[in-house]
Amino acid sequence: MTTIEPIEPAAWRATIERALASGERFAGAWATERGSGLGWRALLVGEGGTRALSCNAPGGAIDTIADLTPAADWDEREAHDLYGLRFAGHEPMRALATHTNDPAQWMTPVHGDGVHQVAVGPIHAGVIESGHFRLHVVGERILAMDPRLFYKHRGLERASEGLSPEQALPYLQRACAACAVANTVAYAQAVEDALGLRPDRELRVTRTVLLELERVYNHLHDIGAICAGVGFAPGSMAFAALKDRAQQAIAAAFGHRFLFGTIAIGTGAAALDATAADTARASLRELRTEFAAAWRELEFTGSFQARLGGVGVLEAQDALRFGAVGPAARAAGVPEDVRSHSPQLAYDGFAPAMLPQPAGPAGDVGARLRLRAVELDASFDLLDERLAHPLARGVALAGGTANTGSVATTGGTGGGRFGAGRVESARGATACVVELTGGIVERVHLRTGSYANWPALTHATAGNLLPDFPLINKSFELCYACVDR
Amino acid sequence: MFVLLRQLERIRRSQRLPSGDPRWLGIRHVDAGSCNGCEHELGAVTNPYHDLQRHGLDIVASPRHADILLITGPVTTRMAGPLLTAYRAMPEPRLVAALGDCALGCNILGHAPELAAPLDLQLPIDIRIPGCPPTPDAIAQHLLAALALDG
Numbered sequence: 001m002t003t004i005e006p007i008e009p010a011a012w013r014a015t016i017e018r019a020l021a022s023g024e025r026f027a028g029a030w031a032t033e034r035g036s037g038l039g040w041r042a043l044l045v046g047e048g049g050t051r052a053l054s055c056n057a058p059g060g061a062i063d064t065i066a067d068l069t070p071a072a073d074w075d076e077r078e079a080h081d082l083y084g085l086r087f088a089g090h091e092p093m094r095a096l097a098t099h100t101n102d103p104a105q106w107m108t109p110v111h112g113d114g115v116h117q118v119a120v121g122p123i124h125a126g127v128i129e130s131g132h133f134r135l136h137v138v139g140e141r142i143l144a145m146d147p148r149l150f151y152k153h154r155g156l157e158r159a160s161e162g163l164s165p166e167q168a169l170p171y172l173q174r175a176c177a178a179c180a181v182a183n184t185v186a187y188a189q190a191v192e193d194a195l196g197l198r199p200d201r202e203l204r205v206t207r208t209v210l211l212e213l214e215r216v217y218n219h220l221h222d223i224g225a226i227c228a229g230v231g232f233a234p235g236s237m238a239f240a241a242l243k244d245r246a247q248q249a250i251a252a253a254f255g256h257r258f259l260f261g262t263i264a265i266g267t268g269a270a271a272l273d274a275t276a277a278d279t280a281r282a283s284l285r286e287l288r289t290e291f292a293a294a295w296r297e298l299e300f301t302g303s304f305q306a307r308l309g310g311v312g313v314l315e316a317q318d319a320l321r322f323g324a325v326g327p328a329a330r331a332a333g334v335p336e337d338v339r340s341h342s343p344q345l346a347y348d349g350f351a352p353a354m355l356p357q358p359a360g361p362a363g364d365v366g367a368r369l370r371l372r373a374v375e376l377d378a379s380f381d382l383l384d385e386r387l388a389h390p391l392a393r394g395v396a397l398a399g400g401t402a403n404t405g406s407v408a409t410t411g412g413t414g415g416g417r418f419g420a421g422r423v424e425s426a427r428g429a430t431a432c433v434v435e436l437t438g439g440i441v442e443r444v445h446l447r448t449g450s451y452a453n454w455p456a457l458t459h460a461t462a463g464n465l466l467p468d469f470p471l472i473n474k475s476f477e478l479c480y481a482c483v484d485r
Numbered sequence: 486m487f488v489l490l491r492q493l494e495r496i497r498r499s500q501r502l503p504s505g506d507p508r509w510l511g512i513r514h515v516d517a518g519s520c521n522g523c524e525h526e527l528g529a530v531t532n533p534y535h536d537l538q539r540h541g542l543d544i545v546a547s548p549r550h551a552d553i554l555l556i557t558g559p560v561t562t563r564m565a566g567p568l569l570t571a572y573r574a575m576p577e578p579r580l581v582a583a584l585g586d587c588a589l590g591c592n593i594l595g596h597a598p599e600l601a602a603p604l605d606l607q608l609p610i611d612i613r614i615p616g617c618p619p620t621p622d623a624i625a626q627h628l629l630a631a632l633a634l635d636g
């Protein structure tokens with residue numbers, strides 16, 4: 001059960017400051033709208049688990065915490081643009097979701113001799129999601145980068161409001177195809193948390209297998225994308241083929257190349273009998289052998305390897321400061337992985353895959369590449385073990401404590417329930433929170449690994465050469481759809 | 486896989502392209518607010534399994550080089566402008582392809598104020614590729630048929 005604690009608006013900053021000082025980390029924040037009143041909530045993660053803090057925003061304003069934890073910068077800007085919440089002390093408040101024609105509204109002011117701007121997107125040269133980058137450069141050196149996303153904002157969270165949790169599920173799934181399993185498992189966990197349901201062993205195992213299959217095809221894709229980022233066609237083609245093989249195996253087992261429709265609330269929506277599990281296991285073993293061979297080719301291609309070192313460096317202290325998650329954080333030496341503490345899934349005894357010393361943690365493109373290879377091995381191991389047995393649908397049973405009335409203490413609407421779920425996607429910690437009233441979704445918020453990592457990517461880009469930007473971008477390989485929602 | 490490719494060849498031949506018809510078409514992709522599924526599958530069409538290029542279809546970097554504007558997503562308010570800019574930048578004759586159910590206006594998920602008018606009210610759609618997302622095979626099949634459309 002995730003608790004939600006009401007905080008007096010005047011004590012908001014001090015409470016967050018105290019939590020951060022005691023070792024808790026910021027894991028997302030979201031605005032709420034009840035009648036004419038605005039509310040503001042934050043999710044904190046610590047050794048003791050996850051908890052949420054809640055406060056009202058009298059007059060639509062609240063103190064900023066972005067200076068205490070830069071990880072909250074985007075969350076505050078989003079709430080400002082989409083909910084009209086004002087943050088005292090957040091200066092300047094740059095536009096994030098609102099697209100104005102005035103560059104001063106959203107760009108970092110960069111001045112000096114020879115400084116000029118390179119504008120990229122929203123439409124890119126290849127098959128890439130829509131988003132705009134404004135690179136401030138001198139010669140070929142990038143001084144700063146301003147990403148402008150939300151071109152793909154579909155208002156999925158708003159569209160989910162007023163629906164039943166089951167009706168809202170497709171909206172969460174369609175936030176991003178490549179993270180569909182991670183996002184919907186986080187959502188299902190949040191609803192189950194709110195309703196006091198606990199997944200049984202079967203449901204935990206099946207969801208874990210689906211999450212790892214999603215990670216396998218994404219990591220194979222991301223390795224290929226890094227090859228493409230330096231124009232190394234043999235690597236990019238080899239890994240594109242491996243990714244397709246993974247998706248073919250996934251479709252053969254579960255009927256959809258992106259595993260759509262495999263996650264439900266309170267129950268399983270996918271199963272494999274002994275024969276199907278065996279077939280999937282054999283396909284993955286074959287894939288693993290071919291992955292190992294393709295990876296060896298990459299390791300011994302000097303011209304490729306020479307492009308990766310010291311590029312797009314993210315240091316551990318910056319990864320922590322900006323709230324980086326997933327492979328980006330682990331490649332920087334931060335051993336954070338939601339799978340280490342996922343009692344709602346079947347990651348018994350999981351330890352985050354880290355790069356062996358002295359190879360890491362360099363926090364550069366090469367480190368992010370190698371970390372994915374190490375994680376692929378761990379995922380293949382886990383899948384091989386789990387697919388030795390058939391997978392049952394499973395069910396989530398009453399047994400947890402329902403959060404009845406916990407939202408009512410802060411929002412004032414009565415009878416509300418709150419729940420939170422956290423899952424490690426291929427891009428990192430993904431959090432989903434729901435507030436239910438009378439069995440209806442009153443608010444749902446999804447903060448994906450991609451969302452968490454954009455500020456870190458922006459930071460890691462500065463100081464690099466302009467032609468390396470696509471490579472740095474690919475080494476994080478963040479989704480835009482996941483961020484824009 | 487190879488059976489499928491042979492079948493695609495048969496489809497292409499059966500359409501009896503006159504010798505003067507184009508043997509190459511450039512495709513400019515615009516993501517107008519997709520979930521990224523259509524992008525993954527469009528990317529897969531150029532992987533070694535599907536290898537669309539050998540049939541004379543390729544993804545090009547600029548709308549100026551494109552014969553087909555291929556659109557994914559339900560058209561968000563923020564992408565409507567860039568989409569029309571890309572369309573207007575294309576030389577004529579030009580074709581418009583809607584890739585995936587969202588671009589086709591089916592089962593669109595989203596908050597109405599964030600979405601622009603449906604694609605078929607904004608541009609004339611010549612090629613319809615249904616699916617959520619359409620598989621690489623389906624995308625290849627529909628685009629190959631388009632080779633016979635142009636001319």
